[in-house]
Amino acid sequence: MISRRHQISSQVVSVSAPLLIVFLALAMGLLAVLLAGKSPVDAVEAIYKGAFGNTRSISSTISRMVPMCLVALGWIIAFSTKRVSIGFEGQIIAGGAAAAYVGLTLNGLPAFVHLPLALIAAVLAGGFWVALPTFMWARRGVHEIITTLLMNLIALEMISWLVRGPLQEASGTFARTDPISANSTWPTIIDGTRLHWDALMVLVLIVTVAYVLKKTTFGLALRFVGANPVAACYQGLNSTRISVGALLASGGFAGLAGSSLILAQPTSTMSATFSGGYGYEGIVVALLARNNPYAVIPVAFLFATLRQGSGLLEAKVGVSSAIVTVIMGVIVIGVSVGVLLAEKFNKQQIAEAAK
Amino acid sequence: MTPFDEAWLVATIAIMAPLLLAATGEVVSQKSGVLNVGLEGFMLTGAFFGLLGAASLDGSIAGGLFVGVVAGMAIAAIMATATVAFQADQVVIGVGINLLALGVTGFLFDEVASDIAITQLHSASIPFLSDLPFVGSVLFSQKVTVYIVLVIVSAVWWCLYRTKLGITIRGSGDYPSAVDTAGYNVTRVRFFCVLFAGAAAGGAGAMLSVAEVGIFQDGMVNGRGFLALAAVILGRWHPFGVLAAVALFAGADALQLRLQAQGSISASVWFITLSVGGFLALSGIRKKAILQAIFGGSLFIASLTVLLIGLQVIVPFQLWRALPFLLTLIVLLFFSSSVKAPAYLTVHFRRKQ
Numbered sequence: 001m002i003s004r005r006h007q008i009s010s011q012v013v014s015v016s017a018p019l020l021i022v023f024l025a026l027a028m029g030l031l032a033v034l035l036a037g038k039s040p041v042d043a044v045e046a047i048y049k050g051a052f053g054n055t056r057s058i059s060s061t062i063s064r065m066v067p068m069c070l071v072a073l074g075w076i077i078a079f080s081t082k083r084v085s086i087g088f089e090g091q092i093i094a095g096g097a098a099a100a101y102v103g104l105t106l107n108g109l110p111a112f113v114h115l116p117l118a119l120i121a122a123v124l125a126g127g128f129w130v131a132l133p134t135f136m137w138a139r140r141g142v143h144e145i146i147t148t149l150l151m152n153l154i155a156l157e158m159i160s161w162l163v164r165g166p167l168q169e170a171s172g173t174f175a176r177t178d179p180i181s182a183n184s185t186w187p188t189i190i191d192g193t194r195l196h197w198d199a200l201m202v203l204v205l206i207v208t209v210a211y212v213l214k215k216t217t218f219g220l221a222l223r224f225v226g227a228n229p230v231a232a233c234y235q236g237l238n239s240t241r242i243s244v245g246a247l248l249a250s251g252g253f254a255g256l257a258g259s260s261l262i263l264a265q266p267t268s269t270m271s272a273t274f275s276g277g278y279g280y281e282g283i284v285v286a287l288l289a290r291n292n293p294y295a296v297i298p299v300a301f302l303f304a305t306l307r308q309g310s311g312l313l314e315a316k317v318g319v320s321s322a323i324v325t326v327i328m329g330v331i332v333i334g335v336s337v338g339v340l341l342a343e344k345f346n347k348q349q350i351a352e353a354a355k
Numbered sequence: 356m357t358p359f360d361e362a363w364l365v366a367t368i369a370i371m372a373p374l375l376l377a378a379t380g381e382v383v384s385q386k387s388g389v390l391n392v393g394l395e396g397f398m399l400t401g402a403f404f405g406l407l408g409a410a411s412l413d414g415s416i417a418g419g420l421f422v423g424v425v426a427g428m429a430i431a432a433i434m435a436t437a438t439v440a441f442q443a444d445q446v447v448i449g450v451g452i453n454l455l456a457l458g459v460t461g462f463l464f465d466e467v468a469s470d471i472a473i474t475q476l477h478s479a480s481i482p483f484l485s486d487l488p489f490v491g492s493v494l495f496s497q498k499v500t501v502y503i504v505l506v507i508v509s510a511v512w513w514c515l516y517r518t519k520l521g522i523t524i525r526g527s528g529d530y531p532s533a534v535d536t537a538g539y540n541v542t543r544v545r546f547f548c549v550l551f552a553g554a555a556a557g558g559a560g561a562m563l564s565v566a567e568v569g570i571f572q573d574g575m576v577n578g579r580g581f582l583a584l585a586a587v588i589l590g591r592w593h594p595f596g597v598l599a600a601v602a603l604f605a606g607a608d609a610l611q612l613r614l615q616a617q618g619s620i621s622a623s624v625w626f627i628t629l630s631v632g633g634f635l636a637l638s639g640i641r642k643k644a645i646l647q648a649i650f651g652g653s654l655f656i657a658s659l660t661v662l663l664i665g666l667q668v669i670v671p672f673q674l675w676r677a678l679p680f681l682l683t684l685i686v687l688l689f690f691s692s693s694v695k696a697p698a699y700l701t702v703h704f705r706r707k708q
Contacts, residue, residue, distance in 0.1 A: 036466045150680045153578045161673035322461030329455025336443040
């Protein structure tokens with residue numbers, strides 16, 4: 001009989017293991033700053049000021065969370081059926097480009113039509129960008145890891161062509177689009193900040209995804225397929241079709257993330273680099289959140305703070321902002337291993353208690 | 356003017372070498388059951404530390420390549436420890452490895468090494484053979500590293516298919532419990548195979564920075580690690596299959612470099628797409644693969660139209676740059692059904708108690 005005390009202590013271990021790893025990774029980052037001959041105190045101060053120094057930086061930090069959360073949700077949905085898509089970067093690009101296209105072309109529409117149209121276009125484009133890998137997985141048995149990656153690389157070339165070719169600004173000076181019609185962009189929540197209403201949409205989506213995965217039959221079907229596709233088939237579920245749906249939906253979420261990077265930005269033009277690595281960071285967020293939709297929020301907050309703060313870190317203290325990428329890599333590897341060790345530790349504790 | 360000339364072949368082989376080395380290492384690792392999504396990261400690490408090593412060893416190319424190999428093994432050791440020893444998810448750790456490599460090389464590049472440059476490796480002509488017409492310049496006037504890579508690929512093939520060690524490695528990926536029963540340690544086999552993949556990819560990365568350009572740039576590996584992963588699948592997990600796949604990619608890459616310079620596409624390229632389209636259409640009809648037949652047929656008709664009208668098609672250079680990736684997708688789409696991955700690829704091995 002496993003006592004309540006053991007249940008609680010094993011929960012404490014599983015929660016504290018990732019926290020400990022994050023703490024260690026951050027400490028290691030500061031050590032690297034020290035070794036580079038700069039002051040870690042200055043570094044912390046620069047990150048804090050860069051991320052929370054004034055209303056503008058606070059709102060920027062929060063708006064950075066939006067694409068991270070959306071991609072993380074996409075990963076969680078696909079991974080609930082154990083499909084491993086790493087093509088979010090490409091889907092962000094496809095979604096953002098579609099949103100920008102709708103925003104640039106359909107002028108004169110009222111905002112309540114134009115913005116939803118742009119969002120729908122982005123979702124569809126994101127889904128479209130994962131459609132070929134999905135098809136190849138479902139019909140040809142080609143693992144989606146490699147195909148989604150290839151689609152990322154293709155998307156990078158596509159966006160590079162779009163902003164220098166058909167969608168380039170009329171003056172033709174820079175590799176970017178003209179400003180997108182104000183009617184298709186998200187309005188700000190508070191004037192003069194970078195906080196747009198898409199942040200609220202993300203909150204709603206997080207709650208929805210959490211509800212669907214945990215409380216509905218469809219969510220159960222997703223998790224069933226993920227746990228054992230063969231058994232799911234015997235239960236009358238079409239495992240392949242459900243996984244295909246999950247992959248397409250994950251593409252839709254990434255496409256939506258792309259739309260926010262175009263429609264909820266201060267500049268409202270599209271450049272070739274707008275996707276900015278969010279497609280990979282979102283995966284890291286989901287992993288650290290252990291695929292829990294609610295846990296995505298604090299994790300995204302941590303990473304958005306680091307990313308937003310790293311700008312000032314580079315400018316003021318002179319420390320390369322790549323340090324944030326190092327910290328993320330360490331967190332991914334450390335948390336994956338740490339969680340396994342924590343589970344092992346818990347099992348041992350329970351086995352001993354059972355004796 | 357045809358782009359398929361001597362210079363194209365020379366460039367193809369030069370582009371092939373690092374890709375082939377990384378892909379060959381990955382074949383060994385995947386044969387043993389471990390997928391390295393972090394191959395790109397291995398190469399990046401090798402490229403950076405290889406150049407750093409070469410620069411601190413007075414520009415020694417051999418020293419730089421060696422340091423690149425060691426650096427690749429070091430980051431592969433992280434991969435192997437996490438996935439083989441601790442049995443963490445191979446794909447997740449691979450993503451982490453890529454982030455780690457990108458971050459570490461970017462950070463160190465900004466902090467200590469942003470202005471390092473060395474003299475890159477010059478081509479080595481093999482005496483007498485390099486004087487032969489055509490073959491001499493294509494095959495026997497390449498850089499030494501190219502020959503080394505070819506030797507390594509042959510050695511890997513021999514080891515995998517002609518030795519007991521090879522059987523053990525392949526068994527670890529196809530039927531690990533049998534290898535275990537035979538008294539070998541599957542964990543150890545996989546660990547060393549990942550290290551080998553790291554060494555090869557690290558060496559490949561160092562070839563890019565040390566032997567080819569003599570500098571390091573952010574993102575200089577530029578998807579080659581992912582391309583090598585694709586080549587492993589396309590080459591059906593066989594060293595010589597991988598050689599063919601890499602030759603295809605490298606040929607396309609060298610072609611795009613030359614076509615970019617030429618502007619419009621010459622007729623010889625259209626003849627190739629014409630024959631490829633015709634082949635796909637016919638084999639598609641024979642296999643009753645409708646999609647493939649339609650794709651091949653439209654490619655055939657499009658190429659034929661262009662040739663007959665004498666259309667001057669100008670394609671944006673980005674399409675050429677995406678060509679190797681598109682080609683991989685197309686080949687995987689149409690020819691993947693007969694390809695079988697090692698049965699226990701990405702599956703952890705736990706010894707029964």
